[in-house]
C-alpha cells in the first residue's frame with residue numbers, strides 16, 4: 001500500500017505521517033517553491049551559429065561561439081575551445097529568492113578517436129563556476145589519457161568541486177552525451193548542493209557551504225591541452241542553461257520486508273540532509289524520534305535496515321530547517 005503525505009512550506013519539510021510496514025512505495029511530498037525560470041538553449045533569436053553569444057555573455061578568448069548541431073538533440077550549443085565565457089545573470093539570485101537551482105548541460109566528448117592517426121597523450125579539462133561575493137562554487141572535470149589507451153580507462157576522467165576535491169570518476173564513451181550539472185541553493189543560501197548527473201549511471205552529489213551572497217555571474221570554461229605539440233581542437237559544449245528552477249521533486253521512500261525480520265527503507269541518495277524518524281503512534285499521541293544509525297549508501301540510495309520489534313511503527317523523512 002502507498003499513502004501520500006502532506007506538504008508543508010517550501011523547506012522540504014514533510015510533517016504528515018505515512019504508513020508503515022507497507023510493501024509498496026511510500027511518497028513523501030515536500031514543499032516546492034516555484035520561481036520565475038530563465039532558460040537559455042542557444043537556439044533563440046540572437047544566438048547565431050558561428051557567432052559569439054550576445055550580451056549578457058562576455059567572451060574571454062576568441063575560440064568561443066554558438067555551434068549548430070552540437071547541442072542537445074542536435075540543437076545549437078555554446079562551444080568553447082580554450083576560452084572562457086562569462087555570463088552575467090540578468091537579475092542576480094540570492095537569499096531573497098529562496099531555494100534556487102542553476103543547471104546546465106555539458107558535453108564531454110570522447111575525443112581522440114580510435115581512428116586518429118596520432119596516438120597522442122592529451123588532457124582535456126573544463127570548469128563551470130557560479131560566482132558570488134567572496135564565494136565560488138565550481139565543478140571541474142579533466143580527462144587525462146596519458147596511457148594512450150582507448151577506450152578510455154577508469155580514472156582517465158575525474159570530476160572535482162571547489163577546492164580541488166575529487167568527488168568521482170566517470171568512464172566516458174564515444175556517444176555524444178550531455179552531463180547535467182546542477183547547483184541547488186538551499187532556501188537560506190548557507191549551502192549549495194552540487195550534482196553531476198551523467199547520461200547513465202550514478203550521479204555525484206556533494207554539498208558545499210555558501211556565504212549567503214548573491215550570484216551575479218557564471219563562468220564557463222573550455223580548455224584543452226594536447227601534449228607533444230599535436231592538435232588541440234577539443235571543444236567543450238554547454239547547452240540548456242536554466243536559472244531559478246526550483247521545482248523540487250520530493251523523495252520517494254521505499255519500504256520492504258527483509259530477513260530478520262526487518263524492514264529496509266531506502267530513498268535516493270541525492271536527497272541529502274533528510275533524517276529518518278519514526279513514531280509508535282499517530283496523532284494525537286504522535287512523537288517523532290530520529291531512527292538510530294546513519295543511513296548507508298547502497299548503489300544510488302540511502303538505505304536503513306530496522307529490525308521489527310513492534311507490532312506497528314510509522315516513518316517519515318524530515319529535512320530540518322537550516
Ligand SMILES: [Ca+2]
Nearest residue numbers: 041071075076
Ligand atoms: Ca540548444
